[in-house]
Amino acid sequence: MRVQIQDYFTVFYDRMPDLVNGLYEHVILTVLAITLGCLIAIPLGIVLTRISVGWVRSLTFNVTNVFQTIPSLALLAMLAPLLGFGMKAAIVALFLYSLMPILKNTYAGFDAIDPDIIQSAKGMGLHSFQRLIQIEFPLAIPYIMSGLRLTTVYIVSWAVLAGLIGGGGLGEIILAALSLNNKPLVIASSIMAMILALVADFCLGKVVELFSKRSQPKTQQI
């Protein structure tokens, strides 16, 4: 395909419906994977700080680490025949990748809480569930959120691979454009993915600010 400079601009206009649709699917892939990741990894991280059995902890970390090390292409290709060639397999793969960073950061967040604070919370007569919700969780939030931000940026870029197993998203457009040598479309769809990553990072950053403002007075009260 012959390309002229203006094609790099007109492609956004010409292909807007496809790009928006790709972006929409990309958001769905990312959001569902991350949400599932949070639902599993955050409670799991909390449970791990509560149990004293060392090997359960190291086993859990090792298992999530292993997920992280499976080459993404291989994981997708292995999951597709099991879960179907489409979004479902892609979401499960991305979810497995999101586990480790969220889990590690949740654990680190709870682990870093000053034992004195917990002692004083006990002294104030809070029982363990109240302590968790009112004291520990707010203190751990900055850690959890920074893990979440990191994961989100990774997952946005990994979600491109969903295009290989019929999972849709911007990857579908990028892969097609690559094999047809349609450079403007490659650039345009990549820019969409980059914007998505930046916007997600920005929004989560704002959420962190919000949480840290809310949790500060509480820590000071103690």
Next chain:
Amino acid sequence: MKKNLIVIVSLLFLTLLISACSGGNTLTVGTQTYSETKTIGFMYKHLIEDNTDLSVNVKTDMSTDTLVLEGMMNDEIDIATTYTGTALTSFFSMKHPKDREKTMEQTKNQFAEEYNIKVLDPLGFANTYSLAVREDFAKKHNLSSISDLKDMASDLNFGSDTSWLERQGDDGYKAFKELYNFEFGETSPMSPNLVYDALNEKDKNIVLAYSTDARIDVYDLKTLNDDKNFFPPYDAATFVREESLDEYPELEELLNKFVGKLDLDVIRELNRKVDIDGKNPKDVAEQFLKDENLLK
């Protein structure tokens, strides 16, 4: 941070140094991700190394045909196997999309003129697209040609490779819809290696298959007759950089030994050994050359 940068830069230099040292009398063959290009790539290697002092490095799994050709244009790859129509549409526009010979001729002329790449005569097989369904599905719905799909197409879930749906011009999905006057209910593009499994697992009812793929036989798939002659046959051919030919004139004669040697049956059989029996393309290539008495 600064330390990291120094490490990275020095590593880069090291790689450059190493690659510069080994650059002497080495040719590089580039191959795509699918098996026939790899097997043929190793055939080049074995034949050239057997007959000359050159050593040949085979770079496998380059993600697209375009990437392989760009590698040739940047002097990083000397020899590759690709298909007339595929190569043409990536860099030029096809003048006679339905005509096999004229497409071959146009490919030869334009790649020689613009990019100094010589396209040798056809290897003997064409890799065309075809539509494949499961044999039992074909029987149940009484399908033999593409036109038979018309009434049921809107209920079908179609699996394609990553590029065909997006392909503009006379051989893409858009033109297909116009000619056959129907479209599939759902379409999903994926890696071309996975479509056969997607069909076999009943995830898709119909897929875009490559005619050379052995899985069509092994999985008991039926390819539908292209009754309106939509899919043009794209000849596979060897592409060589002219500079490499000038430097090593003996190359052309060697590479020409493959011309016409690989017909559809041969290539499907070779693909079966790699894709189904799990053999290494390198060994399959060597065995083939031995059987054909091309090795000394």
